[in-house]
Amino acid sequence: MNIIYLTSLTPYGKGESFVLNEIDALQAMGHRITIIPIRPGTDLEVPGYTVFRCSAHGLRCYVGAVQTLVKNPVRSLTACWNMLSKAGSFAKACKNLYFFPKALAVARYLSEDGTIDFIHSHWLATVSTVGYIVSAITGIPWGMTGHRWDIYENNAVRKKIETACFLRTIDQRGKRHILPLISEEDRKKVMCIHLGIQIPSLQKTKRKHQNTIFHVCMPAFFVKVKGHRYVVEAFRILKQKNIRDIDCTFWGEGDLRESIENQIVREGLQDWIKIGGYIENKKLLKAYEERRYDAVLLPSLSLSAQEHEGIPVSLMEAMAYEIPVISTNTGGIPELLSKGAGIMIEQKSPIAIVEALLRLKEDQEFYAAVSQKGRERVSKEFNNELNTQRLLRYFRKPSMSKRRRP
Template sequence: MKIAYITAHAPFGRGETFVLEEMLAMAELGVELVIVPRNPPKEVFHDLARQLLDRAIWLPLFNWRIFLSFLKTVALNPRLWRILGRILRHSRTLKILVKNLAVVPKAVFIAGLLRQARVEHIHAHWGSTTATMAWIASELTGIPWSVTLHRWDIAENNLLRFKVERAAFVRCISEDGRREVLCIVGETYQDKVKVLHMGVRLPDTLLPQFHPSRPDFVFACPANLVPVKGHRFLIEACALLLETGIRDFRCLFIGDGPLEAEIRQQIAQLGLEEVVSLVGRLPHGELLRMYERGEVDAVVLPSIVTGDDEREGIPVALMEAMAYGIPVVSTNTGGIPELLSDGAGIIVRDKDARQLAGAVERLIKDEKLAREIGEKGRRKVDEEFNLHKNVKLLLQKIKSK
């Protein structure tokens, strides 16, 4: 089967590693992929992305070829006028309207490419403008399409009801996300909106995760430096650990983002330079090799609900650590409790540095507890968040439409 994936950037750029993994798993099942990133950079950052480059169509968001194709379709295809009319009528804010109109010419151009390539299904990740592109390409070609919704893209509500109506099916990655979608679009679509988790690969063998010979307990926070990840509360938790006399630990922030300067300032103000380090963004394979070598004793993700109600879906960063038997600590936000239920991780209140510090202290002091949580986490991932199992289910869903 030939499936087109519409992504934000992948396989280019630094993000969407979970989409890369899913597309690779699709290819391993014999699916012929055509990958169309919305506005790809030139950079190829992740090792596994290189395995998909020959399947990707690198095109800028706009060039003269795209513009000429758009003008031709405007002149000859009345269906495009109806599409434009729907965008103008149903984009609920000026910002959303401008974003949607910006991707129309490229969507028109790729529609022709996908028709020529005899693509049988289009799948978009994110319900924002990537889904707008998938919908337009489907309307112009008759190729069925579907979308995976994550979290912020649900809250944005970019033509969401209309897209749910037109898609063959809609995949949410958590029960929490599905509830939010149905609150927006209505219970009429409950049979079309399904939950199918993202997944990660489980390593074949595991090394011991705890090393008595290592002087420090190392916990990592692999997350973009953005408000929803709640880094400042983990920094406060590190300060609380020092206040209680616990000094044999190191906290690694693995990621980059707009809050880097603010986070560095907070670390300096609290005098935490010796225990808290900003590693920067790592290629996906390098992070997994750290886990494989047993260099990380725990993963902590202090996610919060922001003032504008942004929250997590189910973070793949937690799943990946759990797959390696690494105990995880996170918060009661978004779909995280769905992942960490039944003792698969420690759940604390969001924005509560004292609870975060207490959870980390428990793992530092109780190796047996840490091992038990790590084992339960790995079982949970194998049963519910296994990449190969879930990609097979997604492919079955696509083939049934």
């Protein structure tokens, strides 16, 4: 198949690596993928992909938009009007309006190509606005993937799904939220297919921790929702108990890094907690492969009904290497860690973090059981190759849903 992937930034930014995982799997199956970011940067973050680069308001974009309007004025204006009138608010309508020239230019590009089989929009906000308009003009079948904030934004989702072949959510929580927003007729188009990771092959070595020091890491941006401060508080408790054979490394950057560093110094925990800064994913996975960490922490918070964790790839990656993970029962995390695939604790509880760390450190049978169940969970339900194959079936069957005219 010849498939278009509409993205926000990828492959120009770092925030959508999960989309590239999906694209890599499709290309490995022999499909041709062209990525069209609606907000492309100037330098490719990840080279090696076929990309149609067209800034939303550059000369190339305006020329393509005018050509499309001249050739298909009724379809173009109707589709754009729908994305204005059905946006749900003035602010969302303005966001959609900003990308109208981009959508018309992409429609021109795909019409000239003439070989495109399917359009897939990652994100339900302005990315799928572009997808809706392009499909309406070209007649190419399309689908969309919703993540988290973009589902809650509800930018003309009811109108978009009328012509989409499917709406895929990445977790059950997102699916539950989207169903009341759309018509009963279109609810059959909604399915949950998790994002996945590549499952590594493991050497047949012991999986129980072998280090004299129990090494823990937390790979996460320094933002409030990740819960770094509660890890620091947990290690303050360990210090008070004079437990010195557990340490933690924070990998990542972010706005709260300085305040967390200050908290570490204030509590005198420099010997327990290190901040390693940004780490390339390949280096982190290599560390997992070499068993340099005994556990991974992510005590995420639910800050509001719309601000919480999805299903963290950082946890999946550790679990794939049979490294046990400790996280909270917030957001989409229970879908990943239920039934003993990881340790779930209450949010904002340093004591619960301490108890989980000590149990993993001291109970070898428990450690081994969590490690094995975690690996089994991601291998079956969060396997990038298997889940991409599931998604591909919907690309291949655009007639599975009745597509109505815009």
